[in-house]
Amino acid sequence: MSEATSRNSWIDSLKGVLIFLVVYGHAIQFTGYDWATDWTNSEFWKDPFFKTVYMFHMPLFMAISGYLSIGSIRRLTFKNVTCRRFKQLMLPLIGWSVLYQVSLTALKGDWSAFPEHLLHELGFGLWFLWAAFLSMVITAALKWGKFDHVFGCIVAILVVLAVPDYEVLANFKYTFPFFVIGYQCAKLGVFSKVKLGLPGWIAIGAASVGCWYLWTERTYIYVSGMALDAGNLTHVLVRYASGLFLGLSFLGVWSVIHRRCLGSMFNSLGRRSLDIYIVQNYAFVALIHFNFPMKNSPWFALTMAPWIALLVCIIAVFAGWVMERIPIFSSLLLGRKGGMQSSNPSGPIAFFAHERGDARVKKRIAALRDRGWQVTGYTFHRVRDKVEAEPDWNNVHLGTTYNRRYIHRLWTLANSILILWRNREQYANSSVLYVVNTDNAVLALVARWLVGVRIPLVLELADIQPVMYSAGWPGKIMRRVEREVLNRSALLVTTSPGFIQHYFLPTQKFAGEIFLLENKVYPSDRLEASHAIGKPISTGKPWVIGCFGAFRCRRSMQLMHALASRLGDRVLFRLRGYASGTITEDFPVLLGNLPNLRFEGPYDYPGDLSEMYGAIDLNWSFDETDPGGNSAWLLPNRIYEGGCFGVPVIAAKSTQTGDWVEERKCGWTFAESLEENLIAFFEQLQIDDWIAMKQHCLTIPRSKFAGETDYDILSAKLKDIAGIRP
Structure with missing residues (x-):
């Protein structure tokens, strides 16, 4: 970890523990004690914690705010500093004050006192925001006028303290000097130059103890204010000394123990300190009405208050996390730019898939990695009866699913969100989300929303299930969900023009960019040379028909069985792959x-393709799973695989596959009735007819069936989407 990163982490953890202490103090104040009619006489002032x-x-x-402000004050003009801090601090102050008072007044139904109540809320509700803003503006003005040296800052502090002690200004007069101290410490490099030895820390600790004993109920700013008269001057001095010495003591202690005391949790709270400060203020408006155990007892601070503070922090973090994803809320209520952060163009591709062992998934990931992309898979594992090696890419396992176990699948999907949350830092660093199927796209979008980073989504849809039309x-409902996903996609990838012509354009009315990535063989350069010979494998006795891949079509299986039964030794069917x-x-x-319908088990892709297609005469490419729908629109892997080895195709007429075969004249197509x-x-098939077709198939260049060029184009599109410049 770099020095800068370590320092930022330490400051985040410091802000985190301080904002927790703010909430903890409010938990004691608002939920630990009953308030007296005159709240300045309430018992919580006496609570030692x-x-x-x-x-x-x-x-x-406030000192940390001053310390962190030096970068903006040095880098930006006075006007820019003022405008930026107004958006960051004053807009949330105004937004929350108006929202709260409008809601409260609407419930009561009496608007006569609304202006008065709104002004009071602006002054006292979230006072730290306007105090920090005013401190920043004054310090930036000193820098602009070249008066931000130590003497100039002392003069500014004295001028602020000389302002009449109007009630609403007391907190600002109290905290402004600490902002200036933080600014000067950053400017002069105090923390890197000054090293306190043990005697120094002992002296600071002793001074802190002395201040603790000198502090009385009258010392609180809310009780005695900032009037510099004889009766109040002692309280003001004790207040400043306490802030200085106890603040230094806490810095010393926290610098030693922060890595041992839930440092990562406090880092997270520190990065959300503004959200927590704002939301907790209104959370306690509701919690003040609860009657908690051990109320009005000093034990409350040790038992109930920490848990209440933790609960409020969690609620505040979640509320801020939701609001920052809604642009208008993020801008008006949190002081941040609306929407999500931009993605990291140099990050890896986050590849979401339903099944890590799916041939298409493995092919896509291999092709992207071959083109220089880092790929992190977010994949499920489907239990099947087939050979499957562990993924050779960086993979986050989202869960295991089983055929027809739908309740278990829902549980796995819900659990996958928790897994993504645990891997959110890795996920947030992605440059592109490449997602296979709509359900995974919904999961990816949820994860994108969780991390709050605007990572572009590329959606691949290669099957259109019957329910979708x-x-x-x-x-x-399903089409509506898919349409919402499509509208959030930078690119749609699909594998057949049939899907575009018959579904995405007419049904989903998709107007975005579509990339046609056919199921061509990849990597084709690892295929062995064709084993093609000038005659059939067994001289046509029998004709050897191959069907390789996933078997999900019942009618296709029934057709093969009927043909094998009726034709006997005239045909031999060889099947390899897995049932699905x-x-x-x-x-x-x-x-x-x-005996002439053989299942010969799973195979390795692409290593076994040459052997498989070199041992058949005809490539069975019928799919009747969803006639008139998905089956009629798809282009299966096997037509490209067989094409690499010049194997003639047999397929159904009036389908996308049949049209593909007829256009290339690389096989035969059949109308109903298919069996007859x-x-x-x-x-009737003659050897000479088969040889003529085989010879024509072998004249088609293998490059027509290879995917290298298509993946080059896809990679270039992904770089453009990710914002990577050549």
Whole structure:
């Protein structure tokens, strides 16, 4: 960790513990004691823990604000400093004050005193915001006039203290000197130059103890104010001495113990200190009405107050986290730019997928990595009966799913959000979200919202499920969800022009950019040379038909079984891959025990392709899972795989696959009735006809079936989306 990073982390943790102490003090004040009619006589002033906290926490907070302000004051003009701090501090003050008083007055129904109550809220509700703003403006003015040296700052402090002690100005007069001290410490490099030895720390500790005993109920700023008369001067001096010595003591202690005392938690609170300060102020308006155990007892501060403070901090962090994602709330109520932060262009691709072992997922990730991208996978594991190696990319395992166990899948999905939250820092550093399927896109968008970083989304949809174009209410809901995801996508990737022509344009009315990434073979340069020969594998006796990949089509399996049964030794079907979807459990039954319908197990992609396609005469490319819908629109992997080895295709007419085959004249297509037409085809197929088709298929360049060029184009698009300049 660099020195600057370490210092920032230390300051964040310091701000975090101080804002926790602010909330802790308010927990004692507002929920630990009953308030007297004259609140200056309430019992919480006597609480020793409340007293200890209030002696230093706001002075030290203001000193940190001054310390951190030096960068802006040095870098920006006076006008820019004022405008920026107004947006950061005064807009939230005005926004919350108006929102609170409008809500409160609307509930009461009496608007006659609204202006008076609003002015009071602006002055006292979130007083630290306007006090910090005014301190910043005065200090920036000193810098602009070149009076920000030590003497000039002392004069400014004396002028502020000389202002009449009007009630609303007391807190500002009290804290402004500490802002200036913090500014001067940063300007002069005090913390790097001055090293206190043990005697110095002992002296500061002794002074702190002395201040603690001198502090009385009258010393509180809220009780005695900042009047510099004879009766109040002692209280003012004790107040300043307490802020200085206890603040230094706390700095010394915290610098030693912060790494051992929930430093990461306080770092998080420190980065949200403004959100916590604002929200806790109004949270205690509600909590003051609760009757907590041990109320009106000093034990309350040790038992209940820490837990109440922690709860309020959690609520405040969550509220701020939600509001910063809504631009108008982020701007008006938190003083930040609306919406999310920009993504990191140099970060890795976050690749979301339903199944880490899916051939398409592995192919996409390999192609992106080959083009220089770092890829972090956020993937699920689906239990299947197939060979699967552990991912060779950096992978965050989101959970394991099983076929047809839908309740378990919902639980896995919910748990995946917690996993993403634990990996939020890694996720937030991503340059692009590449997501396969709509459900994963919803998950990725939720995670993007959680981390608050505007990471561009690229959505790949390669299957359109029947529910997506059904007329019922489930289909309408699913299409609506998908449309919302599409509207948030920088690019839609799909694998077939059929999906574009028949679904994305007419049904979803998608007007964004679409990239056609067909299921071509990758990496094709690792394929062996074609084993093509000038005659059929068994001279056409039998004709050897191959079907390789995922088996999810019941009718296709039934067709192969019927053909194998009726044609006998005229055909041999060789199947490799794995069963999927609704036929998984029925797969052995659909295969039957026919000697010419063989399932030969899973295979390695792309290593086994040459052997597989070199041992068949025809490439079975029928898919009737969803006739008229997804099956009619898709282009399967196997037509490109077989094309690399010149294997003729057999497919259904009037489908995207059939049109693809007819356009390239690389096989035969069949109309209904498929079974009878295929029977007739195999009974009439002549070796010379097959050889002529085979020779034509071999003339088609392998590059037409290889994906390298497509992935080059995709990579360039992703760089453009991520904002990476060549």
